Amino acid sequence: MADQNSYIDEGYIKFNCRKLDETIPTHDKLDQLIHWRREMYLKNWIGFDELYQVGFGNISISDDQGFIISGTQTGHLDQLEPMHFTSIVNYDVSANSVDCIGPLNASSETMTHAVIYENDPIEINAVIHIHNKSIWEKLMWRIPTTREDVPYGTPEMAQEIHRLFKEEQLAEKKILAMAGHEDGIITFGKTLKEAAHVLYQFEKAKF
Template sequence: MPLIDEGYIKYKIDWKNVILEADDFLLHLMHYRDKLKYQNLIGVYPDGIGFGNISQRIYNSTEFYISGTQTGAIENSAIKDYSKVTDFSFSQNSLHCEGEVKASSESLTHGAFYIFGYKINAVIHVHHKNLWNTLLGIVPTTPTHIKYGTPEMAFEIQRLITHYELSEKQILVMAGHEEGIFTFGESLEEAYDVLMQYMDLYI
């Protein structure tokens, strides 16, 4: 498996290029992804680098659907814009996925929420500079030296879920990933509502 380092994916990836079949999990995920795109919480910067991603656990497994890497510019997403993560390892910094696109660069971080938070079924990662600046250090915040999409970030998620108030707050700010914010919940609705509550309070 080649190690991809293009400023996006930082893990070793084993990608199977197949066509995913539509199911309720994936269709529901598409709906919320497109809502976030409409709100410019998922998108693309002027330099062409995409930001934001969203995932949904599949039943009670550690498999999950996630928006594909560099799909932020797409207004109305289709099944081909998503990937199914079937396995991953923090210690080996590796991930297996399938679909017509590779999984998001933040997939290992999403996986950490599902591994260490057994009630978590949906994870949203958005970029919003003003909200990020406001919440930095107020809600659970990862250290500046820990970078996105790395095993270190996954283990930091474990630490915050296990020992701190992350499970209660349901929101995380990444100090080392400017503008980056995560919310999560038992459903996509809950994860989205948590984000909107903080937006309403502070923006």
């Protein structure tokens, strides 16, 4: 049985999460983060994969220093509390490393959230990463899509996301699919509500 870290870091073991201390993160919108995490959990878009015994999906909001993201090994929990979040205060894409504060570690998918915020720190304040096979299969190549040969949680994925902002109007579309990360979709917005509603729209979309 693969544990979560070996699964997440599959094919890429150099992700480095440096924990500065274990203080539980605070944020004036933490209740919204908990609310929308639960909405995603109830849809089974963030959750726990029984077959691989691994959590999937994550959700974050920006703050003055960086952002606050759901921690690793929380996918099985139906209701998160502040202690289940991690504050990202610094990151280095080329070194594939982050500095975080909180009781839990940051997952290697944290870097993907970081590069999305980096593209527009004013207009992008919330990022949601979900897994869903039918939405993924429906949307892939119809929305901005990262290349199949680019695995998640790598510096190459960061470059690929920058490319989608530059070449495929990702800033306006606010949603992308990851061809090299099965079932993986990311949405974002000025608020968590906006990011979630982009997802709901595309869930219903017919092509």
